[in-house]
Amino acid sequence: MKVLVATEKPFAAAAVDGIRQETEAAGNELVLLEKYTEKAQLLEAVKDADALIIRSDKVDAEVLEAAKQLKIVVRAGAGFDNVDLAAATAKKVVVENTPGQNSNAVAELVFGMLVYAVRNFYNGKAGTELLGKKLGILAFGNVGRNVARIAKGFGMDVYAYDAYCPAEVIESAGVHAVANQEELFELCDVVSLHIPATPETKQSINYDLVGKMRKGGILANTARKDVIDEPGLIKLMQERPDLKYVTDIKPDADAEFAQLEGRYFSTPKKMGAQTQEANINAGIAAAKQITAFFKDGCTKFQVNK
Numbered sequence: 360m361k362v363l364v365a366t367e368k369p370f371a372a373a374a375v376d377g378i379r380q381e382t383e384a385a386g387n388e389l390v391l392l393e394k395y396t397e398k399a400q401l402l403e404a405v406k407d408a409d410a411l412i413i414r415s416d417k418v419d420a421e422v423l424e425a426a427k428q429l430k431i432v433v434r435a436g437a438g439f440d441n442v443d444l445a446a447a448t449a450k451k452v453v454v455e456n457t458p459g460q461n462s463n464a465v466a467e468l469v470f471g472m473l474v475y476a477v478r479n480f481y482n483g484k485a486g487t488e489l490l491g492k493k494l495g496i497l498a499f500g501n502v503g504r505n506v507a508r509i510a511k512g513f514g515m516d517v518y519a520y521d522a523y524c525p526a527e528v529i530e531s532a533g534v535h536a537v538a539n540q541e542e543l544f545e546l547c548d549v550v551s552l553h554i555p556a557t558p559e560t561k562q563s564i565n566y567d568l569v570g571k572m573r574k575g576g577i578l579a580n581t582a583r584k585d586v587i588d589e590p591g592l593i594k595l596m597q598e599r600p601d602l603k604y605v606t607d608i609k610p611d612a613d614a615e616f617a618q619l620e621g622r623y624f625s626t627p628k629k630m631g632a633q634t635q636e637a638n639i640n641a642g643i644a645a646a647k648q649i650t651a652f653f654k655d656g657c658t659k660f661q662v663n664k
């Protein structure tokens with residue numbers, strides 16, 4: 360079987376070595392398409408692939424149509440909004456993710472960005488500390504739980520809301536559960552987003568919701584660009600010079616956000632999961648899932664059941 364790793368943003372070399380080892384030990388062939396710049400390169404490479412490992416790479420109906428031999432796509436990571444699930448299902452292609460494998464890396468970046476924000480982006484003026492601040496975690500999945508763990512080390516007072524996670528589960532992790540997202544924004548000094556991009560969440564972080572934040576509020580986004588109502592957030596931040604926005608996903612309106620001097624920061628390229636450890640964990644997990652799929656028909660992590 361031919362296993363194609365197609366990554367616009369490549370894995371660390373050690374992760375690729377691990378993926379190769381796992382794939383070849385199972386008697387399969389590994390093909391690499393790294394740092395591609397044109398969709399045409401992906402369309403060409405998938406033609407004879409039986410399995411595909413990707414990151415945020417877009418696998419749409421056109422890619423699936425070109426991939427005549429394809430049986431399985433594994434998104435080495437958590438969010439799978441970059442894969443057209445309906446088109447994959449129609450073609451009987453199994454889609455999987457590797458939940459939890461890169462979540463610590465993303466959670467650590469949240470704090471990198473938060474320290475940067477409360478210290479006024481290192482402009483030399485006295486900033487503030489995270490100790491004692493109220494942190495709101497929106498969605499208590501793998502990343503949210505790691506954020507809660509690290510926040511306690513900073514001495515933050517931690518709150519969370521997750522529409523799909525019972526309050527008792529949140530409370531059992533030593534985190535205050537709140538009744539809804541409005542309450543989370545009202546209560547907290549900092550809100551960190553960990554929601555997936557779904558029809559329900561897209562543009563849900565909007566003028567009204569963020570407008571509920573207390574004075575000096577900070578919004579941190581290591582989730583997805585699409586969950587933000589960008590015009591609404593820009594309007595609010597123009598009206599409220601006390602608010603800050605830090606993000607790991609460059610907004611479409613980056614230039615407009617950049618006008619909000621000293622209150623906005625975006626990483627140049629999505630960096631949350633870009634650590635050797637996360638690449639190794641997620642990449643090798645993806646390779647192992649493919650081995651198990653071809654060997655035993657295992658579809659434990661299938662997301663298009």
Ligand code: 3PG
Binds near residue numbers: 414416435582630
């Ligand atoms: C994920 O959904 O796992 C993260 O957003 C990481 O995405 P990346 O693999 O493109 O860095």
